Every structure is written in structure tokens, then in C-alpha cells.
Amino acid sequence: MKKTVKKTGRSRVASAVFIKDLRIEARSRVVTNQVLPFAGLIMVMFAFALDNDDVLQRVAGGLIWLATIFSLFIIVQRSFAIDTSDSALDSLRVAGIDLSAVFLGKSIALSLQLIALDVVLIAAAFLLYQVQVSVIGLVLLVTCVICATTGLGFVGTLYGGLTAGTNGRETLLPLLLLPVVAPVLIAATRATEAAFGSGGAAISEGWAWVGLLAIFAAVFGVGGSLAFGPLIDE
Amino acid sequence: MQDAGFIFASYIITVAAIVLFAVGTLRRAKSSAKVVEDQHKPWI
Amino acid sequence: MLSQSAPKFSSTGTQATRIVGVLTIVVMTWVVISGLVFTPADVVQGESVRIMYVHVPSAWIAYLAFIVTAIASAFYIFAKRHSLGFDRVAGASAEVGVMFMVITLVTGSLWGRLTWGEFWQWDPRLTTTAFLLVTYIGYLAVRRLDGSIEQRARRSAVIALLAVLEIPLVHFSVVFWRSLHQRATILDPNGDVKMDGLMLFTLFSGVVGFTLVFVWLILHRQRTMLLSDLANQSGLDAAILARQNESVSN
Numbered sequence: 001m002k003k004t005v006k007k008t009g010r011s012r013v014a015s016a017v018f019i020k021d022l023r024i025e026a027r028s029r030v031v032t033n034q035v036l037p038f039a040g041l042i043m044v045m046f047a048f049a050l051d052n053d054d055v056l057q058r059v060a061g062g063l064i065w066l067a068t069i070f071s072l073f074i075i076v077q078r079s080f081a082i083d084t085s086d087s088a089l090d091s092l093r094v095a096g097i098d099l100s101a102v103f104l105g106k107s108i109a110l111s112l113q114l115i116a117l118d119v120v121l122i123a124a125a126f127l128l129y130q131v132q133v134s135v136i137g138l139v140l141l142v143t144c145v146i147c148a149t150t151g152l153g154f155v156g157t158l159y160g161g162l163t164a165g166t167n168g169r170e171t172l173l174p175l176l177l178l179p180v181v182a183p184v185l186i187a188a189t190r191a192t193e194a195a196f197g198s199g200g201a202a203i204s205e206g207w208a209w210v211g212l213l214a215i216f217a218a219v220f221g222v223g224g225s226l227a228f229g230p231l232i233d234e
Numbered sequence: 235m236q237d238a239g240f241i242f243a244s245y246i247i248t249v250a251a252i253v254l255f256a257v258g259t260l261r262r263a264k265s266s267a268k269v270v271e272d273q274h275k276p277w278i
Numbered sequence: 279m280l281s282q283s284a285p286k287f288s289s290t291g292t293q294a295t296r297i298v299g300v301l302t303i304v305v306m307t308w309v310v311i312s313g314l315v316f317t318p319a320d321v322v323q324g325e326s327v328r329i330m331y332v333h334v335p336s337a338w339i340a341y342l343a344f345i346v347t348a349i350a351s352a353f354y355i356f357a358k359r360h361s362l363g364f365d366r367v368a369g370a371s372a373e374v375g376v377m378f379m380v381i382t383l384v385t386g387s388l389w390g391r392l393t394w395g396e397f398w399q400w401d402p403r404l405t406t407t408a409f410l411l412v413t414y415i416g417y418l419a420v421r422r423l424d425g426s427i428e429q430r431a432r433r434s435a436v437i438a439l440l441a442v443l444e445i446p447l448v449h450f451s452v453v454f455w456r457s458l459h460q461r462a463t464i465l466d467p468n469g470d471v472k473m474d475g476l477m478l479f480t481l482f483s484g485v486v487g488f489t490l491v492f493v494w495l496i497l498h499r500q501r502t503m504l505l506s507d508l509a510n511q512s513g514l515d516a517a518i519l520a521r522q523n524e525s526v527s528n
Contacts (some may be wrong), residue, residue: 162433166425167423172423183450183451208454215447216447219443220443223440227436227439231432237324241314241329242314244332244333244384244389245310245313248385251377256495259290262502266506266508267290269509269512269513272288277501278292
């Protein structure tokens, strides 16, 4: 089996899975037509619930990342529902393909969709919550989004693969995933707040949090590559 | 004793939880043990 | 007396579990009486220090249980022969651990109400403990997913090992998060207590007693798990047999 893995090539498998996931999105447009409006609605709902411009400006960072995490659940479930509905995942498994490559491909595709989502959410925060950002803050913000979505993509794919094809996955996935993404929520929120300067936070404080996000992404990138195969294997 | 309510509550909760768990386990063990033959019980 | 009323089938009890059980009852009775009556009130904490005699040992067992789960899961995954015995120990330990974690959080918040005036503080230790609880509730949910016993074992072992990655990250991020905020001045839970001999001895026997409880529960629980797996299996076999007979008679 090791030989076939070598022949197929890990990066080729990963990029094939990556392109496949993005092509599915390009054709179905579920993220653009459903998840994006949903996330935007969450931002509006937060404004209704908090009902105070100063508070909204102060907590904008946290709201962006909460909306991202809620959307993550939906995207992950949808992605794996497609993969299990006509047992596409089983075919991949039977084909003797290196499953860690499948994991990487799916994770990066998921991260890319989350980045697109976050761009819209941050734009919404500018419009709805009146946050401001400097040029250096923008650099921090972009790095933070990339690191955070990479980590979220890894854990989302990992736990999504576990719950794929099981009964009650809609309720189990958030239960498993929320405690795991807590560090991302904390770190990404602080870094985003530093970028926005909310509550008098200095931009320099944000970089330490981005470091934590990078560690998170690295840990679950390695852990997920090792664990994904055994998790979805029969 | 000062704050006796809180202190007794913590002891009662602890002991009750352990006892309930133990009783539940034993009852489940008993009902399953009836169906399984003794040769499948490695501890005997 | 035992031999007279012995049932026809044997349950999960053995000589060993009975000895552990009797020892457990003796030690736990001592802990409760000593903790409530014999030990003096603390100079700083007052009577509320008595909660410590059940809180500290249950916290210890809660963490021990999750360490046992992680180690047993690692053995299941990495051992040459994937022995389901490790899986059952991991599962039993997680169930017991969740129960002790709940006890720890409840008794801890009762103690906190008396000492800090609040049930909850966003202290890194408390927060990490709460996340550990939620993570292992998720682990138990994964164990209840449908699928074969081997599937259950592999999935849950991977989840337990991922929790080992997750918990330090959660702890570290919460420590980091709190250190940047202005910290509420709280009593250091351990620093201010001056324990005399009897208090220390009671705490120590609490740890021993709870460990005995843990051992007793694990022994019974993992055997029960084997029995219910076998019972489900035989129930399924019986159902298949009945269905086959039905179709033959038709």
C-alpha cells in the first residue's frame, strides 16, 4: 500500500481533493448564497441584541469570530454530507489513497472558504459596527485571519470526518468542535481587537496571539494528518 | 457549624453521586450478566 | 451467607472487588466523619475548609481518570494487537472521570461561594477543568455513535488522544487571556491554609478513599461494558435467528 501512495503522490491527491471541493462550491454556491447571508445575519442580530454602538465597536472582534465558528459548523457538515451521500469517501478509502492527503486537500479548501467568509464579515464590521484599522493593523488582521482559518480548517475537517455518516451528526459536531476551537476564538478575538485598537489595545499585543494561532494550526495540522485516516477508516 | 448548609450539601452531593453511579453500574451488570454465559466472563 | 443467596449467573463481582469495596466503605466513612466532625475549622477559611476533604480528592480522581483514558487509548491504538480491553478501560475511566469532574465543579463552586463570595471565577484552572468536562462529554457521545465495537474503539481512542493535544492549548490560551486582563484579587486556594496533622491526614485518606472508589468503579464498569457488548451481540444473533426461522416456516 505504501508503494501506491508514493505513485499517486501526496501533493497531487491533496490538490485534486482541494480542486474538487472548490469546484463543488463553485457549482452549488452554497457558501456564497446561504452561509454568507447567514453569517451576515448573525452580525445584524448581534447589533440588535447588544443595541449600543460603543459596545459593538468594543466587541466587534469577538462577534466576527463567533460568526465564523457558527458558519464553520454549517460548511463542514455540508462538505461531508456531499462526500458521504454517494459514498464518495468510501471510494477514496477503497482506492488506497493516502488519507492524510485527502485531509490536507479538504482542510485547505475549507480554510479558503472561511477566508472568503471572514473578508465579508470584517467588511460588515466596518459598515455596521464602525470599527477602524490602521495599515499596520491591517497587516496584523490579515495574518490573524490566515492563521486562524488554517487552524479552523484543520479541526473542522478532522471532526467533520469523524461525524460524517453517523446519526445525530448535526448535534454532535458542535459539541465536539466548540471546546477544541475555544483557543482560536480567544486568540483570534484578541488579535483582531488589537488590530482594531478596541478598548485601547495596542497592535503589538496582537502578534503574540497570532503566534498562538500558528501553534494551534501546526499542532492540529500534524495531529489531523495522523488521525484522519484511522478516524474515517472502517 | 457556620455555613453548614453548603458543607453538608457538598458531602451529600459527592456521596450520592458515587452511590448512584455504583448502584446503576451493578444493576446494569446484573441484567446483562443474565444473558451472557459464564464462559465469556474472563474474571471468573 | 454469600454462597447461600448466590444467583445462578455470575455478575461482575469477584473476591478482589469485594475486598476493595469493603475497604472503600471503611475509608470513606472515616473521611466523612473526620472531615465533618473531628477536624478543626481553618484559621483563614473557617468551616468551609471541610469541603476541601471531598473537593480535592475528587479533582485528583477526575484528572487521574482522564490520564488513564488517554494512556489506555494510546495502548489501544499503538499496541500491535488492538485489544478491546484497553478500549473498555478507557471508556469506563472516562465515565467515572466525568462524574468526578461534575462533583469537583459543584463542590468547588460551593466552596468558592463561601470563600470568594462567587460561585465561579474565570480562573485558568477552573476554566480548563470545565473544558475538560465538556471535551469528555463529547468523548462519551462519540462512544455512543452507531457502528461496530472496533469502530467505536478506534474513533474514541483517536478522540481521547486529540483531547491530549487540545487541553494544554485551552489551558495555555486561558492563562494568557487572563494574564492580560486585570485580575480579580482572590484568595490563593492553597496558600493560606495552615493544615495541622489531622487535617492533612483526613485529606490524605480522602485521596486514598476516592482512589479506591475509582478502582472499584472501573473494575465493575469495564466488565459491565463487556457484558452489555456481548448481550447486544447475542440479542442481535437471537433476532437474526428468529427472523431466519420465520422465513423458513413461511
